[in-house]
Amino acid sequence: MTPQERIEALLCHWAKVHGEQGDVVLSSRVRLARNLRGIPFPARGQDAQLEAVVAAVEKAVARVSSFKLTKLEALSPLDRLVLVEKHLVSPQFIENPTHRAVILRADEAVSIMVNEEDHLRIQVILPGLALQEAWRVADEIDDLCEAHLDYAFDERRGYLTACPTNVGTGMRASVMLHLPGLILVDQARKVLAALGHLGFNVRGLYGEGSEAHGGIFQLSNQVTLGKTEEETINTMLSACRQVIDHERAARQALLRDARLQLEDRIWRSYGILASCRLLSSEEALRLLSDLKLGLDLGLISGLPPQLMKELLLLTRVGFLQKIVGKELGPSERDYYRAALVGERLRGE
Amino acid sequence: MRALLCEHCRERQATVHITQVINDKRIELNLCPICYQKEAGKFNLLVQPDFNFHSILAGLLQSAAPEAVPAPVTGVCRNCGLTFSDFTKAGQLGCSECYEQFVEPLEPVLRRIHGNALHVGKVPRRTGVRVRTRKEIENLRARLQEAIRREAYEEAARLRDEIRRREKELTEGGGQP
Numbered sequence: 222m223t224p225q226e227r228i229e230a231l232l233c234h235w236a237k238v239h240g241e242q243g244d245v246v247l248s249s250r251v252r253l254a255r256n257l258r259g260i261p262f263p264a265r266g267q268d269a270q271l272e273a274v275v276a277a278v279e280k281a282v283a284r285v286s287s288f289k290l291t292k293l294e295a296l297s298p299l300d301r302l303v304l305v306e307k308h309l310v311s312p313q314f315i316e317n318p319t320h321r322a323v324i325l326r327a328d329e330a331v332s333i334m335v336n337e338e339d340h341l342r343i344q345v346i347l348p349g350l351a352l353q354e355a356w357r358v359a360d361e362i363d364d365l366c367e368a369h370l371d372y373a374f375d376e377r378r379g380y381l382t383a384c385p386t387n388v389g390t391g392m393r394a395s396v397m398l399h400l401p402g403l404i405l406v407d408q409a410r411k412v413l414a415a416l417g418h419l420g421f422n423v424r425g426l427y428g429e430g431s432e433a434h435g436g437i438f439q440l441s442n443q444v445t446l447g448k449t450e451e452e453t454i455n456t457m458l459s460a461c462r463q464v465i466d467h468e469r470a471a472r473q474a475l476l477r478d479a480r481l482q483l484e485d486r487i488w489r490s491y492g493i494l495a496s497c498r499l500l501s502s503e504e505a506l507r508l509l510s511d512l513k514l515g516l517d518l519g520l521i522s523g524l525p526p527q528l529m530k531e532l533l534l535l536t537r538v539g540f541l542q543k544i545v546g547k548e549l550g551p552s553e554r555d556y557y558r559a560a561l562v563g564e565r566l567r568g569e
Numbered sequence: 570m571r572a573l574l575c576e577h578c579r580e581r582q583a584t585v586h587i588t589q590v591i592n593d594k595r596i597e598l599n600l601c602p603i604c605y606q607k608e609a610g611k612f613n614l615l616v617q618p619d620f621n622f623h624s625i626l627a628g629l630l631q632s633a634a635p636e637a638v639p640a641p642v643t644g645v646c647r648n649c650g651l652t653f654s655d656f657t658k659a660g661q662l663g664c665s666e667c668y669e670q671f672v673e674p675l676e677p678v679l680r681r682i683h684g685n686a687l688h689v690g691k692v693p694r695r696t697g698v699r700v701r702t703r704k705e706i707e708n709l710r711a712r713l714q715e716a717i718r719r720e721a722y723e724e725a726a727r728l729r730d731e732i733r734r735r736e737k738e739l740t741e742g743g744g745q746p
Contacts, residue, residue, distance in 0.1 A: 224683030261649040261664040338661070360691070367693050376700050378679075379688030381665040385675065386682055388668070390690035447685025 225542075226533060231543060233307045233329035233346075236534050239526040240349015244517035245465045246396040247437065248346055250308070251355040251454075254362055254382045254391035255341040256373040262383040263320075263336040269467075271320035275342050278324070278333070281369035287327045290335075291344060293318035299548075302539035308346060310334050320495040338383050339391075341366065342500075348527070350461060352394055352454050360450070379446065389446030394457055397426060398464060399529075401436040401514045402471030406498055412467050413438065416460060420444055425508055435506035436531070440464070470517060487515035499552075500559035505536045509562075524566070532562055576603035644673040699739060706735050 222230070229237075235248040235470035256262060257277065260270050276293070282288045283387040293301060293315065303386050309324055309332040324333040334342040343362050345355040373381040387393070403409040413423045420439045426432025434523035441463065442453050475483050482564075490511035494500075500508075513529035525531075534540055536558050540548050581601035642653035653671050662668065668675065678688040689727045692700050700701030709732045716725040 256665055261647060262662065263653065264659075264661060265649050265663040346599060351720055365693075366696050367695055372693050374693050374697060375665075375668060375688070375698075376703070377687055379690055380670055381668050382660075383661045385678055388679065389683065389688045392690070444683045444685070446679060446683035447687055447689060448688045464683065 228475070228531075230542060231303075231530060231540065232534060233309065235330070235346050235348045236530040237527060238348040240351060242350040242461075242465055243245055243348065243526060245399055245468050246350040246461065248357050249351045249398055250299045250310070250346040250395045250397075250516050251352065251359045252345075252393045252395075253341075253343040253359050254339040254380065254393075255263055255363065255366070255370075256339050256383070257344065258371045260340065262339060264338070264383060265416050266320075266336070268320065269335050275320065275322045275335050277370060278335050278341060278366070279368050279506055281323070282324055284352055284527050285326075285365065288331075288333075289327070290324045293321040293323060302569040304332075306534060306539045309344070309507050311342075313337065327362070331358065333362070333366075334529050340386070341370075348530075349394065350458070350465075352396065352458055352461075355394075355488060356394065356450060356454050360444065363495075375504055385444055386443075389444075390448070392445060392450050392453065393441055395439050396440035396461055398438045398440060398468075399463075399510065399513060400435055400438055400443075400464070400468050402468050402475060404433075404436050405475055406471045408467070408471060409433075409436075410437075412464060416440060416464070419456075419460060421457070421460060428536055434503060435510040437506075437510070446507060472514070476518065483518075484520055487511050487520055490564070491521060492516065494562050496563060497559045499555040500536070500562060501521070502536060502538065502558070505558060505562065506533070509533055530564070532565060535561060535565075536540045573597065573599050575604050577601070577604035586737045642671065644670060656664075702735055702739055708730055709735065 222390065230431065238334045240246065240248070248362045249467040257274060260266060260274060263274075264272060266274070275290075279290045280443060282290070295305075296318075298315075301310075301318065304310045304323065305312050305315055307329065309325065309329060311334070314323075314334050314337045320336050322335040324335065325331070328345060330345060332346075334344070336483065343359055343366070343383055345359045345362070347355050347358075366541060369453070373379055379389040400409055400412075405413055417425050420443050421437075422443050424439055426439045427434040440457070442457060444453070448456075490508040494505075494508050494512060508534050509529045512521070512532075516526055538549075538554060541554055541557055549557060575581050575583045576599050578601060581600055581603065583599035584604040585598075585600045585602060587600070603650055631667070632680040645652050646663055646667045647665035647670065648666035651667055653674055656662055656671070662671075676686050690706070708726055713728040713732065716728055718724075
């Protein structure tokens with residue numbers, strides 16, 4: 222395999238494709254929490270019970286040839302970290318690998334975590350704005366599992382989950398948004414606060430506290446009881462469309478009123494990405510955000526539109542070590558990160 | 570968005586925000602996690618640096634408990650041994666049977682979180698056949714009332730027959746919930 226082929230094989234579906242409204246929406250995800258009737262939830266389950274859950278789920282999906290179950294203990298810590306970086310499993314999931322397994326579809330658009338907080342976490346993640354499609358696929362896989370598994374379901378409470386914040390539909394729908402324009406015109410806080418009032422959760426995807434590195438935010442639904450899946454998805458879609466409109470308006474305002482400054486910023490970032498020798502993950506996020514903005518506004522051409530998503534993943538700590546093929550200390554990471562991004566931008 | 574810098578080291582981002590009132594004097598502190606660790610001992614701080622979502626929920630449940638549930642909730646889940654006090658501490662239930670065991674004390678908790686306590690979404694395709702039939706019958710009954718109100722008796726008769734047919738399905742269906 223050439224290095225480029227190896228990289229291609231490492232990436233997952235949502236990062237390889239630009240997708241609908243891909244200038245603002247990086248990916249859409251639908252996750253369903255499901256449990257088996259009568260068996261204690263993973264935090265309280267005994268070893269034998271949790272093993273039995275893994276076996277039952279494995280049997281339930283056995284007929285689907287594109288699904289492959291892997292026990293978490295069979296993976297190296299590095300491979301577990303890469304799964305988190307791809308957003309295929311949660312960071313909590315890899316904290317304790319015992320009795321945990323992950324089922325992945327060949328294209329990695331579908332993942333099922335077994336024995337995370339709930340017995341099953343069915344997750345579909347697609348590029349761009351595709352919540353309805355993600356729900357459709359998740360719904361299908363849910364039916365497929367339920368044909369062989371006795372779910373914990375109550376007529377009044379819906380799907381029963383370990384945490385009462387998930388009970389009902391057990392569905393958490395989310396979108397990853399890139400909002401550099403709103404940040405530059407200092408409107409992001411206002412727009413995101415408005416979404417909070419409408420019952421959505423908004424948080425910066427990278428970085429801590431209120432700071433969202435790379436201008437990337439995750440928007441998700443809060444309520445799972447008293448609303449149907451379709452209602453939740455439709456409300457989210459209409460909220461997303463409004464955020465997209467605001468973001469695009471902000472970008473056009475920047476082009477109209479401060480084009481030179483915007484171009485200067487974007488090309489400076491491009492310059493650093495293409496020729497720096499050391500690159501920290503935080504700086505990479507910030508510069509890649511500018512690169513994406515430049516690509517989406519047509520200020521930079523000749524590069525694929527999904528490039529930022531690719532590099533977003535490839536520059537993460539786990540990915541880097543996977544690509545280089547050895548363990549890297551912090552300063553080595555910065556060196557290899559710079560080299561990788563530079564080669565990709567210069568088309569080497 | 571500008572990051573708030575730690576008031577102590579002026580280098581890292583402040584992610585711990587503390588307000589204390591001592592003798593009517595208000596002290597506000599914005600610290601990074603590292604300086605927080607160093608400073609925490611000087612103050613009688615109640616916040617824990619590693620607080621997470623479940624601890625917030627647990628706090629919410631504990632503060633909600635006195636007004637929402639008059640008497641302490643007793644009883645243990647027969648299936649997994651969880652007590653309601655275990656739940657208010659951890660913010661998580663033990664198994665699916667807990668929802669039945671603690672049905673009453675959970676009601677206000679669910680309302681507080683979701684503004685609602687009744688599921689209206691998907692019903693499992695295989696094991697939920699009876700639930701779906703029951704929901705359809707409820708729906709048919711509402712339409713029957715509506716038809717009677719409109720004096721559309723032919724339609725009402727048709728709906729009544731349909732309800733009888735579906736109810737017969739339920740009684741003949743047997744064991745499943």
